[in-house]
Amino acid sequence: MVDLVLNDTHDGVTVLTLNRPEKLNALNYALIDRLLAALDDIEVDDSVRAVILTGAGERAFSAGGDIHEFSASVARGSDVAMRDFVMRGQRLTARLEAFRKPIIAAVNGIAFGGGCEITEAVPLAIASDRALFAKPEINLAMPPTFGGTQRLPRLAGRKRALELLLTGDWFPPPRALELGLVNEVVPHAELMPAAFDLTRRILRHSGPAIASILTAVTRGLNQSIAEGLAVEAEQFARMAPTADLREGLDAWLERRKRGYDGSWTHVSRPDEARRASLRLDQAAGKDATPGWPLLGARNRQK
Numbered sequence: 176m177v178d179l180v181l182n183d184t185h186d187g188v189t190v191l192t193l194n195r196p197e198k199l200n201a202l203n204y205a206l207i208d209r210l211l212a213a214l215d216d217i218e219v220d221d222s223v224r225a226v227i228l229t230g231a232g233e234r235a236f237s238a239g240g241d242i243h244e245f246s247a248s249v250a251r252g253s254d255v256a257m258r259d260f261v262m263r264g265q266r267l268t269a270r271l272e273a274f275r276k277p278i279i280a281a282v283n284g285i286a287f288g289g290g291c292e293i294t295e296a297v298p299l300a301i302a303s304d305r306a307l308f309a310k311p312e313i314n315l316a317m318p319p320t321f322g323g324t325q326r327l328p329r330l331a332g333r334k335r336a337l338e339l340l341l342t343g344d345w346f347p348p349p350r351a352l353e354l355g356l357v358n359e360v361v362p363h364a365e366l367m368p369a370a371f372d373l374t375r376r377i378l379r380h381s382g383p384a385i386a387s388i389l390t391a392v393t394r395g396l397n398q399s400i401a402e403g404l405a406v407e408a409e410q411f412a413r414m415a416p417t418a419d420l421r422e423g424l425d426a427w428l429e430r431r432k433r434g435y436d437g438s439w440t441h442v443s444r445p446d447e448a449r450r451a452s453l454r455l456d457q458a459a460g461k462d463a464t465p466g467w468p469l470l471g472a473r474n475r476q477k
Contacts (some may be wrong), residue, residue, distance in 0.1 A: 179206040180213050180232065187224040189217055196232030198285060202289045203241035204259060207267050214270055221438075224378050226274075227370045228297065229281040236280070236306065239337040241265065241287025242315070264289060264321035268296035273393050275378050278329055281370040282306045282357065287345075292321035294356055297399075298389060301370050302348040305365040309345040310354065322405075329397070330355045381419040382437045387411070416441045 182190040191213055193200040217223045230236040240260065241454040248256040271278055271293060280293060280300040280393075287309045294300050294308070309397040310327065312319045319340065331354035339346065361369045377385060387410040395403030414420050418436040426433040 178209075178331045178386065179203075180209045184223060185379060186320055187222065188227060188371070189213075189223050189225075190227045190229065192229050192231050193237055194231045196230070198230070198236070198241070199235035199238035199285060200230040200290070201238050201241040202264070202267075204263060207263050211267055211270060214274065217276065218274070222275070225277040225279070225369075225374045226383055227279050227281055227374065229270075229282050229367070229370075231245070231279075234462055235285040235290070236282045237287075237290030237293065238285050239290050239311070240321075264292070267341075268292055268326075272296040272298075272322075274298075276382075277374065277385060277389065279370050280357075280365050282308075282348075283363070283366055287311055288319065288323075289321050291356075292319060292326070293324045294351075295326040298324060298392075299373065300357040300374065301359045301361060302351055303356040303366045303368060304348055304360055305363045306348045306351070306360075307345055308347075308351050309343065310339045311345075312344040313341060327354075339393045342379050349432055381423065381435045383414060383417055383419055383421075383439050387414050413439070418442045430474045 177194065179194055181190075181194050183192075184192045186470060191210065193202075193206065195201060195203070195214055214226075217226060244254070245260050248259040268383070268429070277299065278297045280297045282290075282294055282302040284303065284305055285307050286294050286302075287307075289307050291310060310319060310323055312323070318324055324340065327340065330336075330337075335354060338344075342403060346354075348357065351357045352360050359369060373378070389412045391403075391407045395406040418438070418440055421442045422435055423433055
């Protein structure tokens with residue numbers, strides 16, 4: 176049986192690849208379920224610190240939902256379609272949006288419908304210059320159902336989002352960059368190296384601090400500023416007693432490189448935590464797999 180989501184992990188980074196290239200990586204129910212299960216496993220795996228999400232083949236990131244499967248659900252009634260398609264897709268995009276480890280979409284081709292909604296939901300995205308985006312659901316006489324009517328206006332603004340949602344017209348990578356849908360557009364051959372480079376620049380920092388920032392932004396984004404500031408303060412309170420924050424402050428005061436413990440443990444023996452972190456980094460450097468970009472030791476900073 177073909178694995179619908181390929182999983183390749185090295186040096187603290189998991190590359191998840193949507194693997195239905197013959198169907199332009201369309202999101203059938205089994206693929207969505209497999210992707211959700213993979214995220215569940217990664218969330219509790221302390222050896223994985225970040226995720227890069229991409230599509231198999233040369234043509235598509237994901238062409239969106241599997242229309243044949245969705246059509247069969249609609250034929251069985253709205254309750255079935257809501258349960259099988261809408262709720263499943265919204266569960267996926269909500270999971271991607273709220274994940275406490277960085278997820279970077281490497282958009283390697285067509286990102287229509289649900290593929291575009293995945294790109295909207297993840298915290299970071301880089302597009303190949305071969306990518307193509309669209310919100311084509313209106314062509315089927317329906318609105319987007321995986322969050323597209325909500326996230327795209329928040330990213331692009333109401334009027335610009337409505338133009339795309341109401342016309343169904345495709346748009347190229349520079350337009351996606353302008354709208355805030357992606358962080359960067361690169362030549363196709365440079366897509367994965369660019370995704371790894373962004374990952375490396377993030378993972379040189381404390382894992383708990385990264386998780387705190389992701390949570391504060393996701394939870395606070397659609398609240399009032401006062402409520403958002405309360406979320407921000409709550410996340411700082413979680414970090415305040417950790418060995419990582421103590422190490423970050425001590426390293427700055429002592430003008431030296433940082434050696435993070437990388438856990439939520441409270442400060443007890445910071446010197447011991449620093450030495451353990453350095454040992455892990457040295458081991459990671461020795462065990463790096465050839466052919467993968469070495470993300471580097473966590474303390475490799477100025």
